[in-house]
Amino acid sequence: MAGVFPVDVGPQYEGEVIRKGDMYVEFGGPSIKNKFELVTLKGLDEVENEKIEIIGPDIKDLKEGGSFPLGMMIDVAGAKLEKDMEPVFERRIHLYANYIEGLYHMNQRDEIWVRLSKDSVSKGLNSFEAIGQILMFLYTSELDVIEKISITFVTDEKKVEELLANAREVYKARDERARGLKEDDVQEFYSCALCQSFAPTHICIATPERIANCGAISWFDGRAAYKLDPEGPVQEVKKGECLDPIRGEYSGCNELGAVKSMGTYNRVFLHSAFEHPHTSCGCFQAIWFYIPEVDAFGLVHRDFAGNTVVGVPFSTMAADTSGGRQVEGFLGLALEYLRSPKFLYADGGLRRLVWMPKEIKERYKEAIPANLYDKIATEEDVKNIDELVAFLDKVGHPWVKGEVELPV
Numbered sequence: 001m002a003g004v005f006p007v008d009v010g011p012q013y014e015g016e017v018i019r020k021g022d023m024y025v026e027f028g029g030p031s032i033k034n035k036f037e038l039v040t041l042k043g044l045d046e047v048e049n050e051k052i053e054i055i056g057p058d059i060k061d062l063k064e065g066g067s068f069p070l071g072m073m074i075d076v077a078g079a080k081l082e083k084d085m086e087p088v089f090e091r092r093i094h095l096y097a098n099y100i101e102g103l104y105h106m107n108q109r110d111e112i113w114v115r116l117s118k119d120s121v122s123k124g125l126n127s128f129e130a131i132g133q134i135l136m137f138l139y140t141s142e143l144d145v146i147e148k149i150s151i152t153f154v155t156d157e158k159k160v161e162e163l164l165a166n167a168r169e170v171y172k173a174r175d176e177r178a179r180g181l182k183e184d185d186v187q188e189f190y191s192c193a194l195c196q197s198f199a200p201t202h203i204c205i206a207t208p209e210r211i212a213n214c215g216a217i218s219w220f221d222g223r224a225a226y227k228l229d230p231e232g233p234v235q236e237v238k239k240g241e242c243l244d245p246i247r248g249e250y251s252g253c254n255e256l257g258a259v260k261s262m263g264t265y266n267r268v269f270l271h272s273a274f275e276h277p278h279t280s281c282g283c284f285q286a287i288w289f290y291i292p293e294v295d296a297f298g299l300v301h302r303d304f305a306g307n308t309v310v311g312v313p314f315s316t317m318a319a320d321t322s323g324g325r326q327v328e329g330f331l332g333l334a335l336e337y338l339r340s341p342k343f344l345y346a347d348g349g350l351r352r353l354v355w356m357p358k359e360i361k362e363r364y365k366e367a368i369p370a371n372l373y374d375k376i377a378t379e380e381d382v383k384n385i386d387e388l389v390a391f392l393d394k395v396g397h398p399w400v401k402g403e404v405e406l407p408v
């Protein structure tokens with residue numbers, strides 16, 4: 001593809017990691033508050049086909065080595081497109097952006113992290129114009145239902161902040177829509193293999209009561225993705241026989257896991273962090289981690305910069321959790337899953353949560369049982385395990401007092 005575009009483009013660049021020393025600039029990531037990506041379906045007469053707009057400084061105008069805000073908004077139109085498909089197209093940003101030589105894209109929604117290599121910028125990938133052209137080419141050549149597409153890149157900090165608020169409303173509405181349906185109500189789940197380039201034995205399973213690890217593919221999104229592209233990375237999974245309703249073990253998921261992991265594992269518990277937990281790729285929004293000293297769990301999200309109560313930051317824990325393995329006691333997951341009635345049901349769910357960052361505690365307040373809210377420690381209450389033990393004793397956390405019974 002080089003020649004048409006300033007750099008090469010293709011699936012061979014998926015999984016390419018750009019280290020800090022090789023980086024020209026980065027957008028989003030842990031140090032940048034305002035960042036997002038959003039795909040919106042519009043009418044055919046509302047989208048100016050192949051228009052690329054840049055609001056704020058372009059790549060070549062930015063200081064080398066810096067980290068910057070970014071809003072990436074893609075508008076699509078097509079007679080056969082449905083509103084349900086927006087999240088599916090949005091998740092394709094991760095796939096297509098990683099096809100670009102010298103561009104690294106991680107995460108989704110308002111957690112994106114994009115890096116450009118010095119090498120590719122010196123070859124001409126020094127403008128969003130070039131990135132936009134490549135993305136539009138990939139979208140329209142791989143998804144022929146898209147008749148019109150336009151892309152806006154926003155780097156102006158104030159503008160990104162303003163648009164991010166709107167994007168969060170859209171994400172919220174999508175998540176709300178997906179609540180209510182139960183695993184028992186459907187015969188099919190959906191699997192996603194998009195992250196296998198980074199985690200070869202990983203496969204995500206989205207059920208009505210378990211959104212996929214990145215938080216970007218709910219059961220509804222999976223259904224829309226499969227309908228749109230039956231040969232694509234999202235596939236329908238016949239759930240088969242429910243072998244264990246407490247842990248969330250289904251014969252169809254076990255068979256899928258065995259095939260997709262090339263035999264690395266052959267059992268998957270959708271709602272437990274023990275024995276055969278769901279695998280974790282690298283795009284998860286948060287990590288649910290076991291704290292043996294209190295036989296309970298902590299939760300840390302990607303944007304939490306400090307050390308967790310066990311003395312390590314998210315990044316260290318993520319390295320031990322990710323890669324597509326089943327790691328007992330460590331689970332990468334989507335924050336929306338906290339709202340599921342099945343949330344790690346077998347392990348006691350939120351009733352066994354004893355530590356989480358204050359920001360997430362406040363953001364998911366309504367998902368936490370009211371009698372527990374003040375009994376879950378944050379980074380402001382405790383700094384280490386000794387302090388955690390003392391805190392839990394003092395507040396009388398029901399789990400530590402032995403008042404929570406696990407389902408049998």
Ligand code: SF4
Nearest residue numbers: 192194195204212214
């Ligand atoms: S985290 Fe899971 S659902 Fe999300 S893109 Fe990766 S494989 Fe797909």
